[in-house]
Amino acid sequence: MSVALQIVPYDPRWPAAFEAERARIAPTLGVVALRIDHHGSTSVPGLAAKPVIDIQVSVARLQPLDAYARGLVQLGYAHLPHPDDAFAPFFYRPSQWPHTHHVHVVEAGSDAERHTLAFRDYLREHPEVAREYAVLKQGLAPHYSAADAGAQQAYADAKGAFVVRVVGLALAEGYPRGR
DSSP: OOOBOOOBOOOTTHHHHHHHHHHHHHHHHGGGOSEEEEESGGGSTTOOBOSOEEEEEEESOSOSTHHHHHHHHHTTOEEOOOGGGGTOOEEEESSSSSOSEEEEEEETTSHHHHHHHHHHHHHHHOHHHHHHHHHHHHHHGGGSBSSOHHHHHHHHHHTHHHHHHHHHHHHHTTOSSOO
């Protein structure tokens, strides 16, 4: 039997785990990485989450993929080829589940970059919306396998309407902040 996705209470060590990983990624990617941001639920204080640190790396151009993939592979990341590679190539480590880190590479200034940061910033400043998101995730997670990439994508898709709604609100209110 497959193990269901787990949503755990917020861990105050997650920001430090991001910073430690950022410190590994930044020198390896060098000037290719224009920004390295903590995003996803582990970046929102108090929000229950899968215990996986989500990292967004912004680059000038997504192609050639090897410009950043080689460095991420050296750090133990694996690339999951997917149609999303056109706007957000995805890497994870370790190569077997459970993953501890996910890296999403986006083009600097793109909608993908902006939407992710707007969603994060909005949840950080609207705890009632973050709680609503936690309830949604906790209700969905038991229905999806943790170790199956297709099930993980289906879980992400199941959250899609909520994410799209919040991103719309966030953009309308001028998020992301500080850009």
